[in-house]
Amino acid sequence: MKWLGRRExxxxxxRRKMSGGKLALGGGIIGIIxxxxxxxxxxxxxxxxxxxxxxxxPNNSEQPTTAADDxxxxxxxxxxxxxxxxxxxxxxDMNSQYEEPKLVLFRGSVETACGGANxxxxxxxxxxxxxxxxxxxxxxxxxxxxGAKGGDFAVAYVIAHEVGHxxxxxxxxxxxxxxxxxxxxxxxxxxxxxxxxxxxDFYAGVWAHYNQKNKNVMxxxxxxxxxxxxxxxxxxxxxxxxxxxxxxxxxTHGTSxxxxxxxxxxxxxxxxxxxxxxxxxKY
Numbered sequence: 001m002k003w004l005g006r007r008e009x010x011x012x013x014x015r016r017k018m019s020g021g022k023l024a025l026g027g028g029i030i031g032i033i034x035x036x037x038x039x040x041x042x043x044x045x046x047x048x049x050x051x052x053x054x055x056x057x058p059n060n061s062e063q064p065t066t067a068a069d070d071x072x073x074x075x076x077x078x079x080x081x082x083x084x085x086x087x088x089x090x091x092x093d094m095n096s097q098y099e100e101p102k103l104v105l106f107r108g109s110v111e112t113a114c115g116g117a118n119x120x121x122x123x124x125x126x127x128x129x130x131x132x133x134x135x136x137x138x139x140x141x142x143x144x145x146x147g148a149k150g151g152d153f154a155v156a157y158v159i160a161h162e163v164g165h166x167x168x169x170x171x172x173x174x175x176x177x178x179x180x181x182x183x184x185x186x187x188x189x190x191x192x193x194x195x196x197x198x199x200x201d202f203y204a205g206v207w208a209h210y211n212q213k214n215k216n217v218m219x220x221x222x223x224x225x226x227x228x229x230x231x232x233x234x235x236x237x238x239x240x241x242x243x244x245x246x247x248x249x250x251x252t253h254g255t256s257x258x259x260x261x262x263x264x265x266x267x268x269x270x271x272x273x274x275x276x277x278x279x280x281x282k283y
């Protein structure tokens with residue numbers, strides 16, 4: 001994606017030079033790399049983030065950053081700005097006001113309103129403080145451990161997915177889902193989690209649709225990079241790698257095929273009315 005020289009967001013909070021304290025293993029929305037299957041597949045990040053407390057002593061020592069890491073941070077800021085532009089317009093067209101989320105860059109561990117988290121969580125959205133949290137090292141893991149192609153648009157897809165969760169929070173969708181899940185069995189609740197995640201993938205596609213339409217910044221291979229990332233974080237793909245077999249009743253994010261399908265539907269249509277993943281989960 002063409003990004004050099006373009007507007008960066010004012011909503012990036014850079015905490016990479018500070019190591020965190022009071023660490024708890026967190027729950028990412030895109031996918032968690034180092035936790036056991038049942039833990040990392042929770043659809044509610046607040047449950048995961050408070051799962052295991054590892055360190056109760058804060059450490060405020062500064063940590064150096066690399067030039068490559070700093071360049072990626074600038075790219076993330078541009079992608080976040082692009083998300084702001086698209087969703088501000090969409091909400092205005094709906095006679096509503098978009099509240100821009102903050103994006104927190106961290107390294108190692110971080111404190112959030114949902115509890116402590118570490119880099120094993122993968123990128124995640126905390127609805128309690130309306131912030132996206134991201135350790136940039138996740139993207140190397142996505143490529144090296146799960147076989148995604150890499151590339152800058154894979155990063156854009158992940159950011160847009162997390163912003164999609166913020167949109168769901170603003171629209172009241174995620175609150176209704178978590179309330180409803182408390183009344184259901186784990187198996188039935190997992191189905192709602194899948195629908196929530198697939199809708200965030202759809203919203204990521206909607207963002208890509210309008211960002212390209214309005215700014216013409218995508219390059220050859222960008223969509224393939226996004227699809228490769230979506231494929232890599234499918235429940236079936238990760239379960240097979242982690243435990244050698246697939247357990248559909250434990251799916252909380254959707255299969256690789258479902259995730260790619262809903263992203264592409266959003267990208268091709270740009271039509272929010274087509275994103276009712278709760279109505280039909282077929283692909």
